[in-house]
Amino acid sequence: MTRFHSRMDLQTTIDSYLAGDPKIPDDIVFRASQMFNSKLGKFNFRRKGGAKLPSMSQVGKPFCQLHAEKLGWPKAPESNSFRIKMLYGDMTEVIAVAILLAAGVEIVDLNKRVGYKTPDGDYINGELDLVIRDGNGFSLWDIKSASRFAFEKKFASYEALKENDDFGYCSQLFGYTKAEREETPEIKAGGWIAINKETGDMKVVQADPDDEESYTNKIEDTITRYKEANEDNFVRGFTDEEEFFYRKPTGNRKLGMTCSYCSFRYTCWPDLKYERNPKSKSANAYHHYTVFK
Numbered sequence: 001m002t003r004f005h006s007r008m009d010l011q012t013t014i015d016s017y018l019a020g021d022p023k024i025p026d027d028i029v030f031r032a033s034q035m036f037n038s039k040l041g042k043f044n045f046r047r048k049g050g051a052k053l054p055s056m057s058q059v060g061k062p063f064c065q066l067h068a069e070k071l072g073w074p075k076a077p078e079s080n081s082f083r084i085k086m087l088y089g090d091m092t093e094v095i096a097v098a099i100l101l102a103a104g105v106e107i108v109d110l111n112k113r114v115g116y117k118t119p120d121g122d123y124i125n126g127e128l129d130l131v132i133r134d135g136n137g138f139s140l141w142d143i144k145s146a147s148r149f150a151f152e153k154k155f156a157s158y159e160a161l162k163e164n165d166d167f168g169y170c171s172q173l174f175g176y177t178k179a180e181r182e183e184t185p186e187i188k189a190g191g192w193i194a195i196n197k198e199t200g201d202m203k204v205v206q207a208d209p210d211d212e213e214s215y216t217n218k219i220e221d222t223i224t225r226y227k228e229a230n231e232d233n234f235v236r237g238f239t240d241e242e243e244f245f246y247r248k249p250t251g252n253r254k255l256g257m258t259c260s261y262c263s264f265r266y267t268c269w270p271d272l273k274y275e276r277n278p279k280s281k282s283a284n285a286y287h288h289y290t291v292f293k
Contacts, residue, residue, distance in 0.1 A: 010105070010132075010190075010193075010204050011203070011204040013103050013104065013105060014099065014100070014103055014193075014202050014204065016103075017099065017102065017103035017104075018099070018202075022099075022102065022103075023102070024098055024099075024102045025102065028098055028101045028102055029098070031098075031101070032094050032095075032097065032098040035093075035094045035097065035111075036091070036094050039087070039090035039091065039093070039094060040087070040090075042086070042087070042090060043083055043087060053122060053123070053124055053223060053226065053227075054066050054069070054124065054222075054223075054226065055124065055125055055126050056114075056116060056124050056125065056126025056127075056171075056172055056175045056176060056179075057126055057168070057172055058168065059124055059168060059171055059172070059175065059219050059222055059223070060165065060167070060168020060169065060170060060171025060172055060175075060215075060218075060219070060222075061166065061167065061168045062166060062237045062238070062258060062262075063222060063225060063226075063237060064234070064235065064236055064237035064238070064268070065237075065262055065263075065264065066222070066226055066229075067226070067229045067234050067235075068234070068264040068267065068268065069264075070226065070229050071229075071230075071231060071234065073264045073267040073268075074264075074266075074267050075263040075264060075267075076263055076264070076265060076266050088145055088197060089144070089145045092143065092144075092145035092195050092197070093129065093143045093145075095195070096143045096193055096195060096202070097110065097130065097143070099202070100130075100132075100193075105132055106132060106133040107130050107131070107132050108131050108132065108133055108138065109128070109130065109131035109180075109184075110129070110130050110131075111127055111128075111129065111130075112127065112128050112131070112180075113125065113126075113127050114126060114127070114128055114176060114179040114180055115179060116175050116176075116178060116179040116216075116219070117179075118219075118220050118223055119220065120223075120224075122223055122227075124175065124179075124219065124223065126172070126175070126176060126179075128140060128142075128176040128179075128180060129141060129142045129143050130143070131180065131184065131187065132190070134188070134190065136186070137186035137187065137188065138184050138186055138187040138188070139187065139188050139189070139190030139191075140173065140176055140177045140180060140187055140188070140189055140190050141190040141191060141192065141193055142169065142172065142173055142176075142191075142192050142193070143192070143193045143194075143195070144169070144192050144193070144194045144195070145194075145195050145197050146194050146195065146196055146197065147196075147197060147198065148196055148197075148198045148199065150194075151194055151195075151196040151199075151201065151203065155192065155194040155203055155205050157205065158191065158205055158206060158207055158208060161192070161205060166257075166258045166261075169192065170207070170211070170215055171215050171218060171219055171222075173189050173191070173192070173207055173215075174189055174207075174211065174212045174215035174216055174219075175215070175216060175219050177189040177209075177212060178212065178216050188209040189207045189208075189209045189211075189212060190206070190207065191204060191205045191206040191207040192204075192205045192207075193205075236268060238255075238256060238258055238259050240253045240254060240255055240256070240259075240269070240290040240291075241253065241254055241255070241256050243277075243287070243289075245277065245279045245280065250277075250279060250293075251291075251293045252277075252289055252291055252292050252293055253289065253290045253291040254287040254288055254289045254290065255269070255272070255287070255288040255289075255290065259288070260287070260288050265288060269288075269290050271290065272288055272289070272290060273288070273289045273292050274286060274287070274288055274289075275287065275289055275292050
């Protein structure tokens with residue numbers, strides 16, 4: 001098994017394995033098939049409501065989304081392909097784990113349930129992706145499938161991810177790391193292993209372990225706000241945007257990217273319309289408009 005002395009070694013190990021004559025041993029193929037079976041079963045899973053607090057995968061999202069979830073606002077209907085899209089992420093994780101194992105990476109924990117205990121005694125639960133042996137210690141990693149755009153932009157670097165983290169990936173990683181430290185004192189945040197769904201490229205994005213305190217403080221502040229959230233203190237975290245076409249205002253206003261993907265967009269913006277930009281010749285020029293003329 002390969003032991004790393006710097007997190008850059010993980011990218012080098014993956015690249016060297018794939019650049020050679022890569023083969024996946026039968027025992028790893030069998031292990032991956034068992035993971036595949038387990039994750040494919042999630043297709044039948046329906047999320048149940050009633051959780052008192054956000055999960056670790058939710059806690060870093062924009063607070064207005066968490067607030068709306070607590071209030072039980074109606075959600076926009078999911079597309080017919082939504083669950084297949086979610087399975088892509090699960091299958092990507094299986095592929096990544098198989099490649100890491102075949103490349104000699106020592107995975108010591110995989111898909112482990114953990115609980116983050118706040119100073120007030122609340123627990124934020126979740127499931128970490130993997131922990132690997134890293135030199136004389138351990139590091140924790142998340143595996144993410146990504147579109148070409150996200151792979152090239154969001155996962156371009158750690159700084160790029162921090163600046164565009166509406167899904168809360170940073171809080172998730174550092175929260176898991178602190179939770180796991182109860183059992184693994186030497187553990188540090190590793191980062192993300194991203195796979196481009198279109199090209200198959202793999203990229204290691206390293207987190208800065210020194211950021212852990214900042215993000216865990218943010219998690220605890222979010223939980224405090226969440227417990228105090230009610231119908232009377234909801235505040236939108238974003239506003240709509242003026243639309244421009246070839247640098248000229250159209251007179252329309254539309255939601256930004258974050259709000260466009262929010263499940264509560266139609267409740268938060270009751271007059272919202274999903275329309276094609278009439279000035280554009282593109283068949284895909286659809287936007288969520290708050291003002292449409």
